[in-house]
Amino acid sequence: MSDTTTGTAIGTAITGAPPAGRRGGPGGRVGRVRWWTYVLLGVAAFGSLFPLYWMFIVASTDSATATKMPPEVVPGDNFFHLAGLVFDTVPFLQSILNSLFVALTIGVGQALLCALGGFAFAKLRFRGRDVLFLVVVLTMTVPTQLAIIPQYMIVSWLGWVDTLQAVTVPGLASAFGIFWMRQHIAGTVSDELMQAARIDGASTWQMFWRIVFPIVRPAAFVLGLFGFVTAWNDFLWPFIVLKSPDRFTAQIAIKALQNSFSIDLGLAMSGSFLATLPLLVLFVVVGRRMVAGILDGAFKG
Numbered sequence: 001m002s003d004t005t006t007g008t009a010i011g012t013a014i015t016g017a018p019p020a021g022r023r024g025g026p027g028g029r030v031g032r033v034r035w036w037t038y039v040l041l042g043v044a045a046f047g048s049l050f051p052l053y054w055m056f057i058v059a060s061t062d063s064a065t066a067t068k069m070p071p072e073v074v075p076g077d078n079f080f081h082l083a084g085l086v087f088d089t090v091p092f093l094q095s096i097l098n099s100l101f102v103a104l105t106i107g108v109g110q111a112l113l114c115a116l117g118g119f120a121f122a123k124l125r126f127r128g129r130d131v132l133f134l135v136v137v138l139t140m141t142v143p144t145q146l147a148i149i150p151q152y153m154i155v156s157w158l159g160w161v162d163t164l165q166a167v168t169v170p171g172l173a174s175a176f177g178i179f180w181m182r183q184h185i186a187g188t189v190s191d192e193l194m195q196a197a198r199i200d201g202a203s204t205w206q207m208f209w210r211i212v213f214p215i216v217r218p219a220a221f222v223l224g225l226f227g228f229v230t231a232w233n234d235f236l237w238p239f240i241v242l243k244s245p246d247r248f249t250a251q252i253a254i255k256a257l258q259n260s261f262s263i264d265l266g267l268a269m270s271g272s273f274l275a276t277l278p279l280l281v282l283f284v285v286v287g288r289r290m291v292a293g294i295l296d297g298a299f300k301g
Helices: 003-015 035-059 063-067 079-089 092-123 129-141 144-158 164-171 175-188 191-199 204-233 236-241 250-256 265-295
Strands: none
Touching: 035 063, 035 079, 035 265, 063 265, 079 092, 079 265, 092 129, 092 164, 092 175, 092 204, 092 250, 092 265, 129 175, 144 164, 144 236, 164 204, 164 236, 175 204, 191 204, 204 265, 236 250, 250 265
């Protein structure tokens, strides 16, 4: 490295300013954001947020708003009345707590168990490892609906029908999560580090818990968030296996708001908006960390 390059690097480190060659000229346009980029981002944000806003409009007025032409664009003042009807019609607070328990358990379980499975496939050597990993990947090609009947038979045999563990236990690990963590661990944790830990006398569990998991914690955190959101929004399996209203999850409680022949859209939209609020709060709290975890390692050479 020449003295000029070294001096430039030192000056950049001290002052925090980029090299002069990057401020102007063609190289300076690499990081410039065009105006149409903001337009596209604005359109995408509007398209993503408008369904939620429309849900709140209907939830704060009545069912007729959903089919009114021209449509309403300003929320009404009926939201708290409809929200009260939601809590009076079904045990909605208990359903929210049930969903929170199920989603948290599945999120934490996937973060830990899938990280363990990914560590085993990425760094441990055992007979049949590659074949077993291929089987795990191939299970992702099977539609979820095909597993419902055998899964229900197993749950019924265990006596778990109409219990929250019937909803929780099948989601504690996933083929996608194991594949994700295996790829991340293989590309992030070096074999030399594992060999050094083994020479120092670390057990397999210590290698995972003290070395590997702290390194891949951002990816495991994102996987846990995906598991949380998926479990929170799940409808089909809880609808099949849960029977008692006090064990309903939030999505099943929303289904219970309608009768056999008609549906009050204002009531249903109010329940849907209330069930969406925890996810909005979660995204506001951990959104930045989630994006950082997704991008972690994306630019590593």
